[in-house]
Amino acid sequence: MEDLTIQVTEEMAGQRIDKAVSAMDEDWSRSQIANWVKDGAVRVNGEIVKPNYKVRLEDVIIATPPVLEELDVVPEDLDLEIVYEDADVLVVNKPKGMVVHPAPGHSHGTLVNGLMHHCTDLSGINGIVRPGIVHRIDKDTSGLLMVAKNDASHTSLVNQLVRKSVTRKYIALVHGHIPHDKGTIEAPIARDPKERQNMSVVDKGKHAVTHFRVLERFGDFTLVECRLETGRTHQIRVHMKYIGYPLVGDPKYGPKKTMDIGGQALHAEVIGFDHPKTGEYMEYSAEMPEEFAELLESLRKKD
Known part of the structure; x- marks a missing residue:
């Protein structure tokens, strides 16, 4: 991985070194950068600095990410x-x-x-x-x-x-009763400035658009179809939380009191694209997993 060189601007001046560097690349968390600073892998004007160093206008920062161990990718019979x-x-x-x-x-x-x-x-x-x-x-x-x-x-x-010509439709179960039948969420997404392992709606984030329509309502829960116009990290999970309807079972963006179902209730149901060679439009669908279907059936019985 190549070194990252940053020249501090007026907007960045006064920020802690870990915050300034992590904001330059979404793949690096603030805690990672802090460890690199401690290890001397981040230098300012050629000098090693302390983790609490606050960058100054026109400082030149050079971050040298550690060399990761090469992963040995072994073929496995996983019955795909x-x-x-x-x-x-x-x-x-x-x-x-x-x-x-x-x-x-x-x-x-x-x-x-x-x-x-x-x-x-x-x-x-x-x-x-x-x-x-x-x-x-x-x-x-x-x-x-x-x-x-x-x-x-x-x-x-x-x-x-x-x-944005690929069709991507997802089925999601969310907390709350969505009163309207459809909607569009257009809100930029980037790493959460406070929780670097999470994504969130941030003013200066990347453009993100999710279209949704209600499929079924179950009292305090709603089943929706979400169509992605863009494909940001955790987009549906972040957008549905942003409008007040977080995904059921989501350990990262859901409420503390959510169902323990081993992760978010989200299924990529439809994919459609033009064949790379023939140009023919192709679309495929996959039924939701059995446990997802059983969850919906249990909600129907309670409703």
């Missing part, structure tokens, strides 16, 4: 549910609880481990740890993902995501 596959692309139904790609602490049992066992022809644009991965869904979100089997397909699918 492949919804569609040809020579260029495949669509897979990821189960709840499965991490998409290897990372420290999750080197085995990931979707990538399973994909590498299933087929050897995956795009290499995202490197050896994320072969074929065009987009992601959270560990505890189930549902459909498109995977590129060569670099040309990868480029095509990413461009479609950028153009």
